[in-house]
Amino acid sequence: MELLAVLAMAFYLLAAFACVHNLFNPHNQGRRYGLLAAVCALLLHGTWLVNTVVLVPGQNLSMLNVASLVSLIVAGLMTLLVTRFNVWVLMPVVYGFALLLLVADMLLPGHYTMHLETRPEVLVHITLGLMSYSLLGIACLLAILLGFLDHRLKKHKLTNLPAMPPLMTLERYLFRLIFAGVVLLTLSISSGLFFLQEMFSPGKVHKAVLTIIAWCVYVGLLWGHHRLGWRGRKVIWTSVAGSLLLTLAYFGSRFVREVLLGS
Structure with a gap:
């Protein structure tokens, strides 16, 4: 599971750098590669969270798990909306914040078990x-x-x-x-x-x-x-x-x- 998190971090970092590059090269055709890196990061991040939160007895809704989940939702929604909103300037911040919360969640695991299935x-x-x-x-x-x-x-x-x-x-x-x-x-x-x-x-x-x-x-x-x-x-x-x-x-x-x- 740590490998999934590390790969997600790498793709978030790649997506953030790609967005910065695209900001100063608006006619560059490489935006799709930055978005592709972001999609890979989101999928890996989501898979890691599923294994961390859901696939345990009950659900581990620790503060960092929930914060990481929120960052995943925000990054996912922003990735969907960025081409329509044209807010590429915000994407390095969004991806960077998701990366930092993922790092914190992996290095400082917490436990707050709930049983939402009931x-x-x-x-x-x-x-x-x-x-x-x-x-x-x-x-x-x-x-x-x-x-x-x-x-x-x-x-x-x-x-x-x-x-x-x-x-x-x-x-x-x-x-x-x-x-x-x-x-x-x-x-x-x-x-x-x-x-x-x-x-x-x-x-x-x-x-x-x-x-x-x-x-x-x-x-x-x-x-x-x-x-x-x-x-x-x-x-x-x-x-x-x-x-x-x-x-x-x-x-x-x-x-x-x-x-x-x-x-």
Whole structure:
């Protein structure tokens, strides 16, 4: 299994370098080779995670396993969307982050066993939560890129940058992702309220509260954009704030328990 992880890391690294090369050579015909390397990395990464998470008694949903799974989902979605969104500048970051989490997961294995086969409603809740977090994480990356491009535009320095998507197009894709993420997040919260009696138990109440606050932030952002015409910095900072709240909700207590306390 370690060989799978090492090969996935090598292909992620190759894909990242290929994307950097393509950024400064926009007419290069080698983009498909970078995408091919990324697909190989994703397949190897996914196979390694299946053997690490699923093929054990129960499911090992340690913090790093879940974080690595999220990075796999984000990298997979971005690989599918990159040619449409034209956000090649983000791909080295996406692939590099997936590589680093894979390294950490392999070198620092953790254990948090669940038995989702006996509780399909929990599996649905977790799947919806991870998919919504991944989509909103991608939206956060697009928001940061939007802020960077807006800043460069105001400084009249966009001409020195490699090929970038138009700002209006990027903003449109950003809100589409936020809307899709909010729909999945709504379903995740609803499934938790209906099926998980322990959702507001003492050890998990902070996760529920932070997730609901993040949901309110995103809904407020969509409402403000639609009704009040919010754009620019309000959109960027609100999107980043929502993503940070979800990160604290999903990984905050797990980090304290598994890393700081070692339990």
